[in-house]
Amino acid sequence: MLTREELDAAKSRAAVVLAETGIVLTSAEIDAIEVADFGLSRLDEIGLEIVVYVNTERVCAKELVLFPRQTCPEHRHPPFASSPGKEETFRCRRGVVYLYTEGEPAMNPACRPPEPDGDAFTVWHEIELRPGEQHTVPPNTLHWFQAGEEGAIVSEFSTTSTDELDVFTDSRIGRTTVVRDA
């Protein structure tokens, strides 16, 4: 849950970072910036600010803004209907983002999971992405990511986004942000 003030502050902060990076949005897009706290009410640690450019029945493109050390929690995009699940390419535009997926775990990972949620972060194959670098996560593959000390902007190119189907490792997580009016 977020208060209206927290929501508006996060939207403004994301809009400023995007503008500083030279990414131009319409005012309707700025108004529509999605602030996801994943139902945990700890936005600074676990959260994501999202601009959805397009999401058709076939293709989706977004910008993701991560504040310093902000974490998108571990999840996967399972198969549904005739789809094998969502395929995502993450391309770093600003800052550094550490992407963790299934595979050989990093010996000394650059990130720690937000306390006290260590059990909800189970994959530790580390991919460090700096501006111009990208990685494609196949469908139905566990992944999570965290920005470095200066935050990050990440472009996401994917198949259709169906957030409500995402499966999070932390069963307390709800994908819909609830806003409490003071």
Place this chain on the structure above:
Amino acid sequence: MLTREELDAAKSRAAVVLAETGIVLTSAEIDAIEVADFGLSRLDEIGLEIVVYVNTERVCAKELVLFPRQTCPEHRHPPFASSPGKEETFRCRRGVVYLYTEGEPAMNPACRPPEPDGDAFTVWHEIELRPGEQHTVPPNTLHWFQAGEEGAIVSEFSTTSTDELDVFTDSRIGRTTVVRDA
């Protein structure tokens, strides 16, 4: 057909415009910038400079660089196999781009087709895109576009790109750029 010098000059010019716009590429991506002259050997008038970020069996993302008044000639993306054809969203990042598709023709279009190829431009529904503005072209729909006087950068979010299947109105067009050494 392009000479090696024309190809290299266009790549460098595109790389500079992208860098000026704050779009960071790896050196491998800069090396791989595609310069398309559509087989017409008039790159300044009819051509496109392309960075392919990703092109999987499901999703494609590119940056398109258009030099001042450079035109991408009229074409459509027909159905193939089990696909209805490529769906494309064009998002302007810099400059102005005039996108023409099927629909009500513009009374006073902002662009003229490159001479003497007027017959190869048959759709005149005009969509003007400035930074932050975008439009989605459905599959199998005729479209062409031209940059304004200052050129343009356009992000393309689409289904899989299969250039060899594109159908151009101008039957002389070949999608593969032939480079002539010296």
